Amino acid sequence: MQLTTCPICGDSHADREIYPANFRPEDLTAEVFSARRLPDRLHYRMVRCGACGLLRSSPILPSEELMRLYAGSRFTYGGEADFARRTYGRYLRRALSWTKARDALLEIGCGSGFFLEEALQSGLREVAGVEPSADAVSHAREGIRSRIRPGLYESATFPAGSFDVICAFQVFDHVPDPGEMLRAAHRHLRDGGVALFVNHDAGGLLNRLLGEASPIVDVEHTVLFDKRTMRRILERCGFTVRDMFTVRNTYPLNYWMHLAPIPRALKARLHSLLERSALGGIPITLAAGNLGAVATKG
Numbered sequence: 001m002q003l004t005t006c007p008i009c010g011d012s013h014a015d016r017e018i019y020p021a022n023f024r025p026e027d028l029t030a031e032v033f034s035a036r037r038l039p040d041r042l043h044y045r046m047v048r049c050g051a052c053g054l055l056r057s058s059p060i061l062p063s064e065e066l067m068r069l070y071a072g073s074r075f076t077y078g079g080e081a082d083f084a085r086r087t088y089g090r091y092l093r094r095a096l097s098w099t100k101a102r103d104a105l106l107e108i109g110c111g112s113g114f115f116l117e118e119a120l121q122s123g124l125r126e127v128a129g130v131e132p133s134a135d136a137v138s139h140a141r142e143g144i145r146s147r148i149r150p151g152l153y154e155s156a157t158f159p160a161g162s163f164d165v166i167c168a169f170q171v172f173d174h175v176p177d178p179g180e181m182l183r184a185a186h187r188h189l190r191d192g193g194v195a196l197f198v199n200h201d202a203g204g205l206l207n208r209l210l211g212e213a214s215p216i217v218d219v220e221h222t223v224l225f226d227k228r229t230m231r232r233i234l235e236r237c238g239f240t241v242r243d244m245f246t247v248r249n250t251y252p253l254n255y256w257m258h259l260a261p262i263p264r265a266l267k268a269r270l271h272s273l274l275e276r277s278a279l280g281g282i283p284i285t286l287a288a289g290n291l292g293a294v295a296t297k298g
Contacts, residue, residue, distance in 0.1 A: 001059035006049040007179040007223065008232050012058065014050030019212050021045040023219060028061065030072030042219040043212075052232060055202045055224040063176050067152055070132040081114040083251050083283070088169050088198065089118040091247070095196040095294045096122070098242050101164035104128070106188065108153045108181070109171035111136045113144035124165065130157060155184040164193045170290075172199040173221040182237035189297040195239065197293045198247055202226045204289035213261045216289065230293050239295035247290035254280035259288075 005012045023042040044057035061069075092115075096102065103126060105119045110129030119127050129148040131137050137148050149157065153175075166185045175181045185195055200216040201207060203226025207214045216224060225233070227244050234241050254274040260267060274280030 002062050004056060004058040004060055004176070004222070006052065006054055006056065007177065008052045008054055008229060008236060009049055012047075012049075015047040015058070016050055017045065018048050018055065019043060019046040019217065028069065028219065030069050031074065041213075041217075043217050044219055044222075046217065052229060053226075054229045057219075057222045060176060060222050063152075066176060067132060070152075071134055071150075073133045074135050080251055080255055081112065083249075083255075084169070085114045085118045087247075087249055088115050088167070089122060091196060091198060091292055092119060092122055092165075092167065094243070094292075095165070095167075095194050098294060098296055099164060099192055099194040101190065101192060104163045105165040105167065106130070106158070106163045108166065108168040108185070109174070110148060112139040113137075113141065113148055115167070115169065116144050116147060117141070119165075119167075128158075128163075153181065153184065155180070155187055157184070158188050160187050161190045162188050164190055165196070166193070167196045169198045170200070172197050173216070173224055176222050178223050178233060179237060182233065182239070186238045186297055191298050193297045194242075195293075195295050195297075197230070197295075198290055199230075200224055201246070201289050201291035203228070204246075204287075204291070207289045210261055214289070215259050215261065225291070227291055227293075230291060234293060234295045239297065241293065241295045243292070243294035245292045246287050247292045248285055248287050249290060250283050250285040252280060253282045253284050256284055256286065256288075 021044050027042055044060055047058050048055050102124050105124045105127045107115055107129045110116060110131045113129055116127040116129050127147055130153040131148050132152050137150055140148055166189055172178055202224035207216055231241050257271050257274055
């Protein structure tokens with residue numbers, strides 16, 4: 001396990017423990033690091049920076065171990081992909097209002113590439129993705145799979161100035177060094193390019209009310225931003241913040257039940273009932289504790 005420093009302030013001297021770690025080393029498997037799994041309430045020791053208020057995990061697994069776990073994780077959200085695609089497509093169009101260039105788009109952590117298809121339909125001429133999960137890449141459709149690079153996103157993954165648009169959806173919370181990721185994105189964007197991020201909002205009302213019971217307090221999440229700290233780290237890494245907003249997600253009722261912070265036995269029974277009922281498939285739109293940020297290079 002490795003201690004972390006605040007990616008905004010650069011140190012750990014002002015840290016205050018919020019939640020102690022609650023897992024054994026053998027609990028951390030590739031299954032636990034699979035996207036949109038049933039919440040299991042495991043999390044690292046979580047601290048809050050006394051200087052800027054950023055909530056993060058410390059200590060965390062080393063990067064090479066995280067890569068191994070994410071590489072072996074399973075693709076578990078095929079049923080929700082079309083709903084996520086429409087939501088992210090709506091926010092892509094919002095972000096595109098800040099740039100005229102639409103030649104090339106990169107998605108960091110693209111899963112099966114469902115959003116890359118949406119980007120092509122939204123007028124982007126070329127798309128590329130980076131994804132560590134081999135199982136997720138194997139579920140990509142023909143014509144999209146060849147556009148996805150397996151592995152973790154790094155500064156050396158692409159030449160400088162390769163893209164007009166860079167997106168990351170529910171990824172920024174997971175990276176061990178978010179500052180490094182942002183500096184890489186800034187390098188890969190062309191001048192005037194735009195970046196779109198959607199991730200959990202630690203300052204959201206529901207997340208603050210639930211505290212440690214919130215689904216965002218999770219061992220996959222190394223850093224949890226709110227709108228203020230998200231703005232600060234983007235600006236620290238050279239971006240100009242253009243838009244910050246609350247995200248409204250649309251998913252079927254049975255998926256919202258999947259995330260609900262209720263006892264697992266009760267959740268399993270309710271989820272099973274909804275799966276067998278037409279009610280489970282009803283789309284519900286909620287502001288469930290996510291934030292969106294649009295920033296430009298220049």
